[in-house]
Amino acid sequence: MQKICVIGLGYIGLPTAAVFARAGFSVVGVDVNERVVERLNQGEIIIEEVGLPEVVKEVVAKGKLHASSTPEEADVFIISVPTPIHADCTANVDYVASAIESILPYLKKGNVVIVESTIPPRTIDDVVAPIIEKAGFNPKEDVALAHCPERVLPGRILIELVENTRIVGGLTPQAASKAADVYRQIVTGDVIETEAATAEMSKLMENTFRDVNIALANELAKISARLGIDAHKVIELANKHPRVNIHHPGPGVGGHCLAVDPYFIVEKAPEEALMIQLSRDINNSMPDFVIEQIIKLTAELKEPKIALCGLTYKGNIDDVRESPALEIVEKVLANPRYDVRIHDPHVRDDQVPFPLVSFEEAVSKANLVVILTDHNEFKTIDKHVLLDQMETPVVFDTKNCTNLEQEEELTVYRIGDLTSLQAIAVKPINS
Template sequence: MKKKVCVMGLGYIGLPTATMFAVSGHEVVGVDIEEKVVKTINEGRIHIEEPGLAEMVKGAVMEENLLASTEPEEADVFIIAVPTPLTEDNGANLDYVKSATETIRPYLKKGDLVIVESTIAPRTTEDIVVPELAKSGLEIGREIYVAHCPERVLPGKIIHELVHNNRVIGGINEASALKARKLYTSFVQAEMYITDATTAEMVKLMENTYRDVNIALANELAKISEKVKIDIWEAIKLANKHPRVNIHQPGPGVGGHCLAIDPWFIVESAPKEAKMINLSRNINDSMPQFTIRNVKEKLFGIANPKIAILGITYKGNVDDLRESPVLEIIDHFQEEDVDLSIYDPHVDECQYNLVELEEAVKDADCIIIGTDHKAFKEIDPAKIADLMRNQILFDTKNLLDYDWWQEKGFKTYKLGDYSDYDWQKEYGIKEVMKGHKEVAATKEAASN
C-alpha cells in the first residue's frame, strides 16, 4: 500500500533511502536543516556523489513522489537518518537523534511507524527515542510503532545494496518489527531478519567493529614490517592464500561515518570489557601520524619541501570526507607551515583549497597518495615528473604500478614497506621540516 513517508536527514543515507521509497511508489517528504540541500533536491539534483542516485532523484521529483523541506509533515512513517558523530571524549553524540525525535512528535498520529536508521549506541531506541515519543500521549507499541533498522550499505554501491543486502529489523515489540519489515518489502529483495531493537543496534556496531579490528591487525603488522624489513602488502597477499585467513589492508587510518565511530559506541557502553576494541581504535587512529613520520623520512635533507596530496576522501571513488584520516595528515603539515597542494577529482568543495593535478605537482618534492581513486592509476608519471622538483612518491594504498613510476625517475615508497632510513629516524625526524641548514647540520653530525 502507498504510504506517506517522512525522512529526517538527507545525507549519504537519508537521501538514497528517501529516493528508494519514492521510486517504489510512496509519497516521500525529505527533511533537512540545510536550505541549500533542500533547494538542490527540489530542483531534481543531488548534493552528494553516488552512482545512479542523480537519475533516480530527478525522476522522483518530476513524478512528484519526492519533495524536500526544512520542516516535517504528517505522515504514516517517519524515518530518522541523521548523523551520530562522536563527542570530544569519543562518546556517542545523540543530539541529532534527540532533536529529530522531538521535531516529529507534534506530527504523530495513531498508527504511525517511527524507524531509526541512524547508527546508535545500544539501548538508544529504548532509553531515548521511546520516552521522547511517549510524550505525544500515544501508547508506544500499540498506537505508535517503533523500530531500529540500521543501514548496511557501502558508499559507491548504496543503491544496489539498499535493494540486495540483507536487513536486520529490530522492533520494540513484534508488531513494530513486522510493520517495519512490511514497509521495506517495497524495495528490499534480500532477507530481512526480525529481532529486538537493542540487538539490532548492537548488530550494526558489531559488523563495523569486526572490520575495524581486522584493519587494526593489518595496520599493526604494517608497523612491524618496518622492524623485520618485509613488504607487508606481499605478506598479507600470501597469508590470505590460506583458506581460513582474510587479513584486511593497512592504510593511513580508518575513516567514514561507520568504522571510525561505531566501535567507540561499544567502548562507551562497556569500557572495562571492550579492551581489544579500544586498542584497535587507538591503533587505527595512530596511522595518520605513522604516515606523517614516514613521509618526513623520505623528505629528509630537502629544504622547505612541497608536498602534493592526491586524494582526501576516506575511501576511493566517492566524495565522502567524513572522518577521513588524510585530513589529519593535511592539518598536521599545515600546522608546521609545510607547503601543501591538494588534488581530488571527486571533491568539489571542502575546507581546503583544491587545485588541478598539474598545479598540485608543480615544484613538488613528494606526492602522497592518500586515497585509492581509480583515476590515480591512469596518471602518467612521465607527464608530471618534469613538473616536480624532486620525484618522490609515497603511496598509502599500494595503488600504483611502481615499476612504471620508477622507470620515469620516481623514488617510490609505500606504507608498510621497509626502508633504509634508520639513521635518519635516530637523528633527524623532528628536524626534517625546519629548513635546510638545520637538517644539513644534523645529517653531517649523523655521518660523523
Template sequence: MDKVCVVGLGYVGLPTASLLASKGFKVHGVDVNWQVVQTINRGEIHIHEPDLDVLVKSAVNSGNLTASLEPAPADVFILAVPTPFTDGHVPNISYVEAATRAIASYLEPGNLVILESTSPVGTTEKISVWLQELRPDLDPNSIYIAHCPERVLPGQILKEIITNDRIVGGINPASTAKAEAFYQQFVTGEIVPTQARTAELSKLAENAFRDVNIAFANELSLICERLNIDVWELRELANRHPRVNILKPGPGVGGHCIAVDPWFIVDSAPEQAQLIRTARQVNDSKPHAVVSQVKAAAADVNQAVIACLGLAYKADIDDLRESPSVAIVRELARESVGHILVVEPHISALPASLDSLGSVQLVALDVALDKADILLLLVDHQAFKQVDRQKLQGKTVIDTRGIWR
C-alpha cells in the same frame, strides 16, 4: 501505498527517500538545511552518488517526492540523522532526539517510526520514552517503533538499499512485524527480524569487526617500516595461506561508520571492549605515523613541495567525513612541513578546516605531479591509478595505498 516522512536528507536519507518515491510511495523529506531543501525541490542533489541525480529528478517531477524544513503527517517516519560522538568519544544522539521531537506532534495511532541511524544500544527504546513524554495522549501500544540500520556502501547505495539483507528490530514483537512488512515492499534481500537492542549492536559489531581487521593491517605496516620490510609483499605472501586474509593497510580509517561506531560499543561496555578500543587507537594513530614519514622525507629538501593526493575517506567518492587524509594534510600544514598541494578530483573547493589555514592549495593532478618534490598518495582514486609512472621519477613517493608498486 504508504505515506513516508524521511527526516534527514543526507547520504542515506536522500537515496532512501528518492528510491521509495520511485516505487510509488508518497515521500515527504525533511532537512534542517534550507539550501538542501531548495536543491531537492528543484530536482537536484547536494551529494555525489552514482545515478542519484537522475532518480531525484524523476521522483520530484513525478510529484512523489517533496522536501521541507518541517515534517508532515505520514504512515511511516524514517529517521536518518547523524549520530556523531563528542569529546572523549561519547555518543551524541541529540539529532535523534531532535528528530523525534520534530515528528511527535504529527504522529497518529498505527504509525511506524523507524530509526535507520547507526546508534548506541538502547537508542530505539529512548525514542519510545521520549514519545511517551511528548505525546501522553497516545496509547504507547498504538505507535510502532523499530531500528533498521542502514548497511550501504557509498558508490552503490541505490543498489544496496534494495538488495542487501536488512536487520529489523522492534521495541516489541508487534513493532518488529510492522517494520518487517514495510521493508518487504521494496527490499529484495532477506528481512531478518530481531529485537531493537540486538539490531543496534549488530550494526556496531559489523563495523567494529572491520575496524579491528584494518587495525591489524595498519599495525603490521608500522612493524614492517620499523624492520625495513615491504608490507605489500609481506601481505601477498601471508595471504597465500588458505585461511589468512590480511586487509590492505592505509593512512587511517575514515567515514561515518567504521571510524565512529566502535566507540559506541566502547562507551556502552568500556571494561569489556578492550580489543575494540585498542583497534580504534591503532587506526587513529596511523595518520600521525604518515605525517612522521613525510617530515622525515621533507627534512632532506629545501622548501619542499608536498602533493597530497586524495582527501576523501575512500576511493572514488566525495565524502570527507572523518577522513584521515584531511587530518594528515591539516597536521602537515600546521607544522609547516612544506608547501602543501592537494589533489581531490571529486571536490571543487577545499573543506573549511583546510581552506582556513591559508597554506594549502587545491590543484589539478598534472600540476601536482609537475611541481611536487614529495608525492603522498592517500586515496586510491581511479585517476591516481592511471598516473604515468614516468612522472614519478626523481620524486620521493610515499604510497599509503600500495597502488604504485
C-alpha cells in the same frame, strides 16, 4: 498504499524516500535545511548519487514525493538524521531525539516509527521510547517502534537499498514484524526481524569488524617497518591460507562510519570494549606514522618540496569527513621547513582551508610525492611525468595503490614496505 514521512533528506533519507515513492507510496520528505526542501520540490537534489537525480525528478513530477520543513501525518515515519560524535568521542543522539520530538504532534496510534540513523546500543529502548512515552503513548503497544540500520555503499545506494539484506529490530516482536513488512514492499533481499538492541549492535559490529581488521594490518605495517619486512608480501602470502583475510595498511581510517561507529560501543561498555578502543587508537596513530616517515625521507634536505596527493578518506569520492589525509596535510603544512603543494582531483577548493593545485603543479620540482588516497588517477601515474618534473623522484605510497615500481631512477616506498628506509627508520629493539 501507506503514506511515509522521512525525516532527514541526506545520503540515506533522500534515496530511501525516492525508492518508496517509486514503489507507489505517497512520501513526504522533511529536512531542516530549507535549500534541500526548495530544491526537492523542484525535482532537484544537492547531493551526488548515481541514478538519484533521475528517480527524484520522476517521483516529484508524478506527485509521489514532496518535501516540507515540517512533518505531516503518515502511517510510517522513518528517521535518517545524522549521528556524529562529540569531541570526547561520545555519540551525539540529539538530532535523533529532536527528529522524534518533531513527529510527536503528528503521531497516531497504530503508526510505525523506524530509526535508520546509526545509533549506540539501547538507544531505541533508553532514548527514543521514553520520548514517545512522555508524549502520552505506550511505546510498546500504541506504536511499532524499530531500528533498521543502513549498510549501503555510496555510488550504489539505489541498488543496495533494494537488494541488501535488512535487519529490523523492534522494541517488541510485533513492532519488528510491522516495520519489516514496510521494507518487504521495496526490498528484494531478506528482511530479518530481531530485537532493537541486537539490530543496533549488529550495525555497529559490521563497521567495528572492519576497523579492527584494518588496525591489525596497520600494526603489521609498523612491526614490519621495525623488523625490515615487506608487510604487503606477508599479507599476500598469509591470505593464501583458505581461512585468512588480512586487510591492508594505510594512512588511517576516515569517513563518518568506520571512524565513528566503534566509539558508540566503547561509550556503552568501556571496560569490556578494549580491543575496539585499541583498534581506534592504532588507526588514529597512522597519520603520525606517515609523518614520521616523511621526516625521515626528507631529513637530508634543507627545504624539502613535498607534493601531498589525495585528501578524501577513500578513493574516487569527494568526501573528506574524518579523513586521515587532512590530518597529515595540516601537520605537514604546520612545519615551516616544508614547501608543500596539495592535489586532489575529486575535491573542490571550497571544501578545504588550503589551496589545491593540479597534479603537474604539485609534482613540479618536488623532492617527495606522498600518495594519501587510492583514487584511480593515482593508480595509473605516468612515471615519466615524475622523472621529468620532480627534483628527486621519490614516492611514498601510503595506500599501496600506484603502478610505480622501484627502479634505478625512481625510488618508491610503500606504507608496509619501508625496508629500504630501515637504516634510518629502524632502531634496535633493545635500544
